[in-house]
Amino acid sequence: MSRREYKRRLQDCECQTSWCMLHRVAFFVPFGFGLGRLNRTDPDTMSKEKLESLVKNMEIMLSEVEQLKIHCTKQTEEVNQVVQELRRENRELTEKYEHICQDLKEAKEAIAQLQDTRFAFEAKERQAQKLNRQL
Numbered sequence: 212m213s214r215r216e217y218k219r220r221l222q223d224c225e226c227q228t229s230w231c232m233l234h235r236v237a238f239f240v241p242f243g244f245g246l247g248r249l250n251r252t253d254p255d256t257m258s259k260e261k262l263e264s265l266v267k268n269m270e271i272m273l274s275e276v277e278q279l280k281i282h283c284t285k286q287t288e289e290v291n292q293v294v295q296e297l298r299r300e301n302r303e304l305t306e307k308y309e310h311i312c313q314d315l316k317e318a319k320e321a322i323a324q325l326q327d328t329r330f331a332f333e334a335k336e337r338q339a340q341k342l343n344r345q346l
Contacts, residue, residue: 257265
C-alpha cells in the first residue's frame with residue numbers, strides 16, 4: 212500500500228495513526244485516543260469507560276509493538292544470515308576471479324611464447340628455402 216493510499220484509507224476510517232516507513236506497518240489508534248488528546252484531558256474528568264477503553268487500546272498497542280519487535284528480531288537474524296552467506300560467496304568469487312586472472316596471464320604468456328616460436332620457425336623455414344634455392 213502506498214503512502215497516498217494509506218492516507219486516503221486513514222481519512223475514510225477517521226483514525227489517527229503512526230506510519231513506519233521501514234516496515235510499512237501502521238499502528239491504528241481510535242480517534243480521540245492520541246497522545247495529544249490525552250495530554251489535554253484531565254484524568255479526573257475522563258469517564259470510566261473512556262479510561263478503560265484507553266487502557267485496552269494501549270494494551271493492544273503494546274502487544275502489537277511486542278509482536279513487531281519479535282518480527283523485527285527474526286528479520287534481523289535472517290538478514291544477518293543472508294549477509295554472512297553473501298560475504299562467504301563474495302570471498303569465494305574473489306578467490307575464483309584471482310585464480311582465473313592468474314590462469315589468463317599464464318595463457319597469454321604461453322601464447323606469446325608460441326608466437327615467438329612460430330615466428331622463429333617461419334624464419335628458419337624461409338632461410339632453409341633460400342639455401343635450397345642456392346644449391
